[in-house]
Amino acid sequence: MAENQMMNEMQTPGAVFFIFGATGDLARRKLYPAIYSLYREGKLKEDFAVIGVARRQRSPEEFHNDLYDSVQEFCRYKVADSGDWDRFASHFEYKSLDINNVEGFHELRQQTEAIETKFGIQGNRLFYLALAPELFGNVSNSLKEGGMLEGNGWNRLVIEKPFGYDLESAERLNQEIREVFAEEEIYRIDHYLGKEMVQNIEVIRFANAFFEPLWNNKYIANVQITLGETVGVEERGEYYDHSGALRDMGQNHMLQMLTMIAMEPPSRLLPEDIRDEKVKVLRSLRPFASNEDVKQNVVRGQYTAGTYRGKELPGYRQEDKVNPESNTETYFAARVFVDNFRWAGVPFYIRTGKRLPVKTTEVVVEFRSMPNNVYLGKKYKLEPNLLVIRVNPMEGIYVKINAKKPGSETEIEPLAMDFCQSCMVGINSPEAYERLLQDAVEGDSTYFTRWDEVSTAWAFIDRIAKAWEETPDSLETYPAGTWGPEGAKRLIVQDGFKWWPVNGQEEDNVVWKVGGRE
Ligand SMILES: NC(=O)C1=CN([C@@H]2O[C@H](COP(=O)(O)OP(=O)(O)OC[C@H]3O[C@@H](n4cnc5c(N)ncnc54)[C@H](OP(=O)(O)O)[C@@H]3O)[C@@H](O)[C@H]2O)C=CC1
Numbered sequence: 001m002a003e004n005q006m007m008n009e010m011q012t013p014g015a016v017f018f019i020f021g022a023t024g025d026l027a028r029r030k031l032y033p034a035i036y037s038l039y040r041e042g043k044l045k046e047d048f049a050v051i052g053v054a055r056r057q058r059s060p061e062e063f064h065n066d067l068y069d070s071v072q073e074f075c076r077y078k079v080a081d082s083g084d085w086d087r088f089a090s091h092f093e094y095k096s097l098d099i100n101n102v103e104g105f106h107e108l109r110q111q112t113e114a115i116e117t118k119f120g121i122q123g124n125r126l127f128y129l130a131l132a133p134e135l136f137g138n139v140s141n142s143l144k145e146g147g148m149l150e151g152n153g154w155n156r157l158v159i160e161k162p163f164g165y166d167l168e169s170a171e172r173l174n175q176e177i178r179e180v181f182a183e184e185e186i187y188r189i190d191h192y193l194g195k196e197m198v199q200n201i202e203v204i205r206f207a208n209a210f211f212e213p214l215w216n217n218k219y220i221a222n223v224q225i226t227l228g229e230t231v232g233v234e235e236r237g238e239y240y241d242h243s244g245a246l247r248d249m250g251q252n253h254m255l256q257m258l259t260m261i262a263m264e265p266p267s268r269l270l271p272e273d274i275r276d277e278k279v280k281v282l283r284s285l286r287p288f289a290s291n292e293d294v295k296q297n298v299v300r301g302q303y304t305a306g307t308y309r310g311k312e313l314p315g316y317r318q319e320d321k322v323n324p325e326s327n328t329e330t331y332f333a334a335r336v337f338v339d340n341f342r343w344a345g346v347p348f349y350i351r352t353g354k355r356l357p358v359k360t361t362e363v364v365v366e367f368r369s370m371p372n373n374v375y376l377g378k379k380y381k382l383e384p385n386l387l388v389i390r391v392n393p394m395e396g397i398y399v400k401i402n403a404k405k406p407g408s409e410t411e412i413e414p415l416a417m418d419f420c421q422s423c424m425v426g427i428n429s430p431e432a433y434e435r436l437l438q439d440a441v442e443g444d445s446t447y448f449t450r451w452d453e454v455s456t457a458w459a460f461i462d463r464i465a466k467a468w469e470e471t472p473d474s475l476e477t478y479p480a481g482t483w484g485p486e487g488a489k490r491l492i493v494q495d496g497f498k499w500w501p502v503n504g505q506e507e508d509n510v511v512w513k514v515g516g517r518e
């Protein structure tokens with residue numbers, strides 16, 4: 001196939017992928033489609049195999065049918081023709097196994113050796129745990145006891161979030177898996193790090209003379225990071241009600257994006273150099289000193305019933321498997337400071353929520369006004385310069401500058417330079433899971449989180465969670481389909497700033513024209 005030929009040079013080393021949790025939602029929606037895309041693009045050749053593991057029984061035909069449905073529904077490539085499909089599907093086998101059944105792992109080992117021989121795989125094994133975190137320790141142990149780590153290639157463990165509930169539970173979890181796997185064998189997924197535009201932050205910053213010299217407190221007034229979702233908790237009420245927005249999105253995706261924006265340039269583009277720089281940012285986060293400090297800097301909210309595009313939406317407490325008296329936050333916004341030379345005094349405003357009006361992830365870097373602006377005055381409509389990095393679902397970069405209004409002698413107006421990557425014909429950005437699976441198999445841990453990153457992030461988040469536990473009435477509400485609680489506006493307005501519109505949409509739903517002149 002054409003994609004295969006084009007991508008030959010990017011082929012990954014042969015390996016067996018074990019998907020523990022093979023009948024689950026993550027495997028179906030993300031992992032199988034990602035493997036198919038890698039295959040279609042020739043990044044996986046014929047020397048790979050997948051063994052799906054879960055408790056329920058699945059005949060080979062049933063498993064292949066599940067696989068087909070998952071690819072057709074969720075993959076960015078549709079199945080090309082039946083010959084290609086049969087060849088792809090022949091790499092997949094299923095093993096019904098409870099992860100606590102060590103005996104069963106000996107059988108798995110025999111199945112593995114047979115499939116390695118069949119596809120000429122040299123003993124490389126990648127264990128992907130798409131399972132509840134409580135099972136991570138047991139599965140690691142069963143892999144060891146069942147002789148699964150005695151192949152003659154490498155062994156790698158890929159684990160999903162959430163990595164713990166707080167620092168203490170994360171430490172326990174880490175200890176359990178470290179009894180079997182070394183840190184360099186562990187790949188902790190934060191799927192935001194696999195997103196094309198999150199990885200692009202590094203390039204935009206470090207490959208452009210426009211930006212890097214200005215990337216500090218002398219020129220940047222504030223940074224805003226928004227991860228908005230229109231969905232509610234869907235079928236995940238039970239998990240979410242225990243977790244909440246702070247743990248579900250804050251501890252991982254939001255702080256990881258913040259580190260990418262704030263980190264120092266690494267001396268080399270090696271995984272440990274980059275992760276060293278990221279962890280320095282996390283260590284520089286100004287910790288909240290007291291409940292009052294948290295109250296002044298962090299706002300939390302829960303959605304109530306509302307309307308979105310004419311549709312009535314239930315409140316969070318009415319959602320399936322959610323405690324009807326739940327105090328769990330579905331939104332939070334925080335003002336965070338990175339106390340180092342580069343960022344001293346620059347607020348980072350971060351916010352995320354479910355049931356907001358727009359699904360979007362964006363970073364807005366707002367530059368300071370000119371020190372002595374000769375264009376101050378009523379007739380000039382000056383706006384601060386902005387750099388906007390659009391992460392998803394739109395991918396692109398947007399720069400807002402001031403320019404003379406054409407034909408006018410005195411008027412100045414903001415001009416938007418908008419590069420929309422996702423609008424370009426022929427661009428079909430890889431899904432985060434494709435990139436991360438490929439990296440894991442290639443042994444590149446750059447976009448996976450190291451233990452010190454995870455633990456430092458938890459220490460920061462725990463302080464907020466503790467304050468909220470002690471001040472339950474700090475929870476505000478917001479109607480589903482709106483931009484979150486009032487407190488989030490106050491948080492930023494008190495500093496003389498405002499939340500910039502995201503994805504072309506103003507907070508009061510006035511459309512902010514994207515591209516061209518406003
Ligand atoms: N779904 C998503 O989009 C995301 C999920 N995650 C995380 O990924 C993990 C998996 O999530 P998800 O797929 O949604 O969960 P599901 O509940 O849909 O799937 C869980 C899987 O685990 C298997 N399983 C459960 N117990 C055992 C056992 N004792 N032995 C063997 N297999 C077992 C189940 O199969 P069976 O019942 O047949 O044994 C099933 O395949 C979780 O940690 C979740 O937080 C993270 C980000 C996104």
Ligand SMILES: O=C1O[C@H](COP(=O)(O)O)[C@@H](O)[C@H](O)[C@H]1O
Pocket residue numbers: 229248249361392
């Ligand atoms: O990790 C998670 O992320 C999703 C949002 O991911 P995105 O790639 O669609 O932006 C979120 O819905 C979920 O609650 C959280 O667990």
